[in-house]
Amino acid sequence: MRKIYLHRLDLPEALDKYIKKLDETGFFKVESEVIPTRLALNRVLAGSVYARKSVPMFISAAMDGIAVQSQHTVGATKANPKRLKKDQFVFINTGNPMPEGFDAVIMIEDVNIVDEETVEIYESVPPYHNVRMIGEDVCEGDMIFTRYHLLKPQDLALLLAVGVFEVEVVKKMKACMIPTGTEIVEPEKITNDLHIPETNSVIVKNFLSMLGVDVEVLPPVPDDPTIIKEIVQNIAHDFDMILLGAGSSAGTVDYSYQVAEDLAEVIVHGINIRPGKPTILAVLKTNPGKPLIGLPGYPGSCYVILEEIVKPIVLRKYKLILPKSERIYAVSTRRISSSISDDEIIRVSVGKVLDKYFFIPLKRGAAVMEPLTKMDGKVVIPRGVEIVEEGELCQVETSKSLEEIDKNILFVGSNDPIISILADFVKKYDYTIGMSISNVGSMGGLAAIAKKQAHIAGIHLLDAESGEYNIPYLKKYLENFVLMKFVKRSQGLIVQKGNPKNIKSLLDLTKKGVRFVNRQKASGTRILLDYHLQKLGIDPSHIEGYQDEEFTHLGVALKVKNGFADVGLGIALAAEIFNLDFIPLFWEEYDLLFLPEFLHDERFQLLLDVISSKDFLDFASKLKGYDLGQISKIIKSGDLT
C-alpha cells in the first residue's frame, strides 16, 4: 500500500496551520515549575517577579574617601580649602555603611590628609553626594521581571540579591524520538555492511537539547505499523511531543502516515520544501493536544524540519525569544557626558520608532545591576569623546535580535507601578512584544512623543489655570495627538505607620521636625505638589527636604519606610506595598499619550485589547487607589474643538 501526500502546503502555510491547531488544543498553554534560582540559567520565567528586598539595603559610601556632613563642606573651594577636624570626618571604603549623622562622601583623591586628626577639602558637596541610597538599584516592591523573561547570568544575581531564591519557570518539555526502519541500527551496534546507522536521533536529541528540551530516544523500531502504534500509545502519556523518525514518505514500508492517521489528526502531510518534503504534522487523538511529528528519514531533510518546524514550535511553547547580538545605528534620546580618558559602556533600551532606531540610556554607574538585566543593548562611548548629543547617531550592540527589538514598545514618562503590570499583561497576550519603561516624568514623556522618540508616554499633568488634566498641555505642545484615558489614581501623603507626626494635609509639611521627600522636577507628581503649594500659599523653602528628590513612587515610600523622611506625596499603591499609612488628597488622571502613527500599528490594537480585557481590568480593579471608570476611551486632537 502506497500513500499519496495529502494536499501539500508551502512551508509558512504548513507551520501556521499546525500552530493554529496546536493552539486550539491547548498545547501552547504555559506549564510551570518552581526551581531554585541558582539553577535557573536560560530558563523562562512563568510569571512576573517582584523584589522582596531593596538593593542596596543600607545607605553606603559609593567611593573610597571620607564621610562628612554636607553642611560642614559649604564654602570649600580649590582656592579656599576648608579643614575638617576629628569627629567631622570618618575614613570610609566603597560599600561601607554611612556612619550615623554623616550624609556625603568626598573621594580620597580629593582629600589632603594633614595629620591623623585633620583633613583639608576643596569642594562643597550636597547631601547624598557619593552616597548610595537604599533601593538605588532596585526598590523592594518593584517588578523586576515581567513573565517570559529569559534568565541570564546577571538576572540570577539580581533575583538572589532581592531575596528571590526560587523562581517559577516554564516547565521543561520532554520529547520522545522513535526511530523507525527495519534496516537501521544504532551505530555502535552495526555488525554488517547492510546496516544503516541510525544517526538522525543524534541530531534530534542534541538539536533540541540546545533549545532546552529533554529528548528520550527509543531503540530503532522495525517497519511494523502495529508495533509503532503500540509504542506511541504506551509512551504518549509521558511526553509532550512525539517524533517519529523516517517512514513519513510514500514508500511501501513508510508506516508513519498510517500510524498518524490511526492515532492522530493529520494536519499536514508533505511540505513544498527541499529537503524536507515528506513530513507529517499531526495531533494525537488519544492524548489531545500532543504533537506527533513524522520526520523525514534523510538527515538533510530531518535537519530542515527541525529548524523550520520543530524549533518555532518549541520556542512558542517556551515563550522564548533567542537572544542575538547585532550591530545597529540608533539615535541618542539624551545628551550624555562621558569620561574623556576612558571607554565608557552605557546599557540602553532600544526601540524602533517610525523606521528609526532610538536608544534611551539606563541607569549608569558600576554599582547597579538592574541595567544589566533590563538592557536591550549597549553603547560604547570611546575615550576621547566627552559628549554624545541628543539626536546623535551611535552604534548599538544589541543583546536581543532585531526581530525582538523591532517589536519593542518604548514607554516613557511618568512612573506608575501599573505600567509594569500592563507590560506583564502584554507579554501574556503576545510573548514576542516587550515594553521598555523609562521614567522621565510626565513632561519628559510628552516631549519624547513630540520628538517622535517613543511610542507611548504615561502622563498626569495638571493645568494650573483650568484644574484640568493633560488635555490643556497637549493642546499647547502638540499639533496632533492621541490620548487614551487610562486610570484615575489617588495621590496623597505617604506617612509612617500610625502617622506618628500627625500629618493631615500639605499644610503640615512646613511643621518643624517634619522631613519631606520630594519627586524629581518635571514629574507630574512634582507639578501637582507645586500647584497645590501655590494655591495654599506655602513657600517651598519652608519645607525641610523639598530638595531631596526621588524618581519613583516606590522610592518615596521606601524613604519614608526606612525613616529617612516622614512624609512624601505619592500614590496609594506605593503606601500599600510598604504597609504605610496614606492620607488621600486628590484624584488625578493618569493617561496614555500615543505617538499618532502608532495607532496603525498592530501593537496598538494589542494594547487596546489587553487594556479592555476582563483579565487586566479584574487585576487592576483590585489594586488600591485606582479608578478605572474611563479606561481605554480615546481622545484625538481632531475630536476637540
Next chain:
Amino acid sequence: MRKIYLHRLDLPEALDKYIKKLDETGFFKVESEVIPTRLALNRVLAGSVYARKSVPMFISAAMDGIAVQSQHTVGATKANPKRLKKDQFVFINTGNPMPEGFDAVIMIEDVNIVDEETVEIYESVPPYHNVRMIGEDVCEGDMIFTRYHLLKPQDLALLLAVGVFEVEVVKKMKACMIPTGTEIVEPEKITNDLHIPETNSVIVKNFLSMLGVDVEVLPPVPDDPTIIKEIVQNIAHDFDMILLGAGSSAGTVDYSYQVAEDLAEVIVHGINIRPGKPTILAVLKTNPGKPLIGLPGYPGSCYVILEEIVKPIVLRKYKLILPKSERIYAVSTRRISSSISDDEIIRVSVGKVLDKYFFIPLKRGAAVMEPLTKMDGKVVIPRGVEIVEEGELCQVETSKSLEEIDKNILFVGSNDPIISILADFVKKYDYTIGMSISNVGSMGGLAAIAKKQAHIAGIHLLDAESGEYNIPYLKKYLENFVLMKFVKRSQGLIVQKGNPKNIKSLLDLTKKGVRFVNRQKASGTRILLDYHLQKLGIDPSHIEGYQDEEFTHLGVALKVKNGFADVGLGIALAAEIFNLDFIPLFWEEYDLLFLPEFLHDERFQLLLDVISSKDFLDFASKLKGYDLGQISKIIKSGDLT
C-alpha cells in the same frame, strides 16, 4: 596602605599585553581529553578526524521505485514505452540495497504497473541513475573535520555514522572564583541589613558555564591578605584560572593587589574602561602560566571584565569561535537549477574575495550529511524560481559569524588529500582561519581564480604540446598570475590487492574484463589520462567504464576496493589509504594558484609560514607518493619572459 594603579592601559592594549604574556607562559597550549562522541556537543575537536567507514556503506536506491538494468531501458520514451518483465525489474524502497546485477532505479511515479509481472517505463536511464553509491556522502579515509572544529548536533551524527565513537576534544577548563570582602554574605545566609549579598559569583559562574567552563565558587573570604593568599596557594594546583572577586580597587581593604603582587606577576592593574577600571590581570608565579584575575567588586564592572577580558581568553584557550547567524548578500559562483514548486535550501561555503562575498554550493540532496557539517551558511531558493545564474546576488543566512566568514579561505580546484592536511595545519597555526575546500577540478579552479571568485586553486594541468605542467595554461588563460610550487605527486594505476587482473600500464585498460573507473571531465587527472591515451593511440570507447566518473582520488580507490571497478588512475596516497596496489606511472606537478591580490593578505603570509614549517614538511614527507623538492617556490607572471 592604599595602592595606586599601575600605569593604566586602554582595553585593547591591556588585553593584548595579557594574552601575549599568557602565550609566553604556555597557557594557551591545547590540552585534550578523549570522550564519547555522543557526549561531545559544543566541544572543540583537539585534532583532525578521518572517516573510518564510508557513508553510505552499500549501493542503494535513492528513490522509491523499481530497480532495473540500465541496458534494458534503452529506447524507452513517453511516446514509445517499453515493457519490463519479471526478472527485469524489482520493486525497491529508498535506502534498500540494490539487488545483484541491477544498476539503476526508476521512480515509482514514472512507472506504469501493468500487472504483477509487467511494468511499463517511459524513459531510458543511464547506469547509477537514482542510485546512491558507496561513499556518496563521505568516503572512508576522508578527513571529515580539521582540528578545532566546534561540534554541532549534525557533526556528532556524522562522526557516529563514519564509525568514530570517541573523540579527542579540547579539555574543559576549571576556574575557581574566590569572593572577598568581610561584609559580603551568600544571599541565602543574610541575617541583617548590613550584609551585602555576594552575587557576583553567580554572574561569573553562569556566564562562564555558558562558555563551557566549570566554575567552583568558594565561600566569601574576609578582607585578610594572609588568608586570601593561603587559599590561592592551596587551590592553584587544581584550577586553570583563579578569579578574585572584588578587592582589586585602591581602598584600604582592597587586598587583591597585594595578593597578586606577592604570588603573581601583575601584567595590568587598572584599565581605562567604565565600568571596569579596577581590574588586575596577573600570572601566578607558583603555578607558572595560570592566570590570576582580580575582578572589580561592582556587578556592572565585573560584567564588563567578564565580557571584555575573560571571555576572549577562554575562547582563545578553547580555540573556539562562537557561531552566529547573520544575513548577507553573496554572489553565486554557479548556475543553480531548482524546483519551481518548492522552496529549496542549499548549503553553501562562503568567503570574501576582494570585498565581495561569494558562495559555492555544497553537495545537494537530502541524503547527504556532510554539507550540514561543512556549511558556512544556507541559501533559500524560493518556489517560483527555477534558475539562479552564476553571478547572481543571493541572500545567505550564515551559520558562522562574519568575523569568521571574512577570514575564510576559499580553496577550489583539484582534489588532493594533502589539502585537508594543509587546512588542518592552518588551524593549528591560527585557529581563527578556516579553509573551505571545493573540488571542481584543475580547470574549474583556474576559472575561479580568473573570475576572482576564490583565493587559491589547486591545479595540475599538463600541457599536451610541451609536456610541461601548469605554466602553459596560466600563460594562456591569465594575464597576471601567482603560482606557488607545491608538491610533485605520483599518479598511477590503483588496482586491487595482489593485482588479480595483472594490469601493468594504460595499455591494459582495453583488455577484456577490465573495468575502469574514471575521474570527472576537466579534472587534472582526467586530462592526464586523455593526454596519455592519445599519445598511446588508445580509443577511449574501448575502455569499459570510461564513462563512470568519480570526483575524488579516494572515490576512485574506494570503487576499486569495493570491487565495482578493477582499476582507476589516481595518486599513491589513495591506494595506500585503502591498502590497494599501486602501479606508478607519472610524476605530476600539483601547484597552488593564488589570486594575485591575495599576496598582500595576512593569510597568504600565514600559509607560506605553514607550508615552509618543519612541522608541515615533516608530516607531508611521510605521506606516500609526494615529492616536496620545490615546495613554496613562487612564480609570478612577471618573472617569465
